[in-house]
Amino acid sequence: MGLYRNIMTSDADETRQALLEAAYEEIHHYGFQAAGLSAILERTGVTKGALYHHFSSKLRLGYAVLDEHIAHQLETLWFTPMRQPGHPIDVLAEVIRQVGEHYRNEEIALGCPINNLAQEMSPIDDGFRRRIDNLYRQWQESIANLLAKGQREGSIIDSIDADDTALFILASLEGCMSMAKNAQSHDKLMRCGQGLMSYLNSLRA
């Protein structure tokens, strides 16, 4: 006892989660390649042996962060709120507003975790690229479904293609985050979001 952590109160899964969380933070700050394992270990108090017991390589740790932590975050921040009832544009507007709130001034400078990884890793690692592609596909689908439902209900104009429009909305969203990130300005996010909102309103039937 003493030399090793108490397995009764802190089991293997908690260690794994702690690593995932810390890795996420480091990656979000510095990107995947620049994220150091040493920083992740310091953050968690976990040793290198423990890390390599749970993950076979830094790459696998990165994949796990995407597959588990980031996917979960996308679920709670987007997919769940998106299932609210109401006019599709109102729902979308509300979700965007909530996300805008979520990214307060300090965090806005770190940008969207998914877009960060996409920009950095997709040209050099297909494992990252495919995982991100899947997330984007789900994301786009969730918007497209909302639009298509609106079209069936007559609350969204019929002249647009739901898939293409969803793609453009998603792209604009990421673009706005990108601009705000570089400007390190929450205000810029809001102003850019206004542009998106006026576009969205043009889709009402």
Add this chain to the structure above:
Amino acid sequence: MGLYRNIMTSDADETRQALLEAAYEEIHHYGFQAAGLSAILERTGVTKGALYHHFSSKLRLGYAVLDEHIAHQLETLWFTPMRQPGHPIDVLAEVIRQVGEHYRNEEIALGCPINNLAQEMSPIDDGFRRRIDNLYRQWQESIANLLAKGQREGSIIDSIDADDTALFILASLEGCMSMAKNAQSHDKLMRCGQGLMSYLNSLRA
């Protein structure tokens, strides 16, 4: 003779430009941090001593790539074509079309050089961030001026704010590039661009 390059035919400025070009390529591929000086030296055949004669550090080399190479590229690819005569939306559409052509299938997977650097470097280095901020400001202004001119001429609706709209257009543009980059699909760039085009057309008076 022979040990050193002939200063008659290849002067210092050519060496500098070669370094800038090679550094740009490496950075565009792998990002600034992951770009290795060794690769830049191999590409150019220049030695480390020469590199450090022209640039005091890797960071300064990166700044120079932004200040000179990328700024120049933005000028020829955007600002110059933007000065064509015609209806603002037509001009914008034509420039976007040309840029879409420019990013052929292989290159689309590398994304927009400016956005790449913005995502990677702006949270961790203010020198990069400010330089990119300036480029984006110019870029946004060039679009805003076009829109404002259209408003004065009566070819663009009066109800929009030229600056905010330009910001959103720029954000959408970068967003589309981002999506296409991760999907590694020129087709996705085109489809996303269609969404942007239909938004732009809604701005006609």
Add this chain to the structure above:
DNA sequence: CATTAGACATACCGACCAGTATGTATCTTT
């Protein structure tokens, strides 16, 4: 003609970093 400055070339260094080898304590199974 001597000196100096510019433009490189070569060799080397210390830091860092992902990954590994090995040891050890605890839990589970037989």
Add this chain to the structure above:
DNA sequence: AAAGATACATACTGGTCGGTATGTCTAATG
């Protein structure tokens, strides 16, 4: 109770990378 298997801990290694110290060749300058 013996024997794996699990979940770590510690120490170390090999390689890469940015940066530097120092030397050399050439062109211009006084």
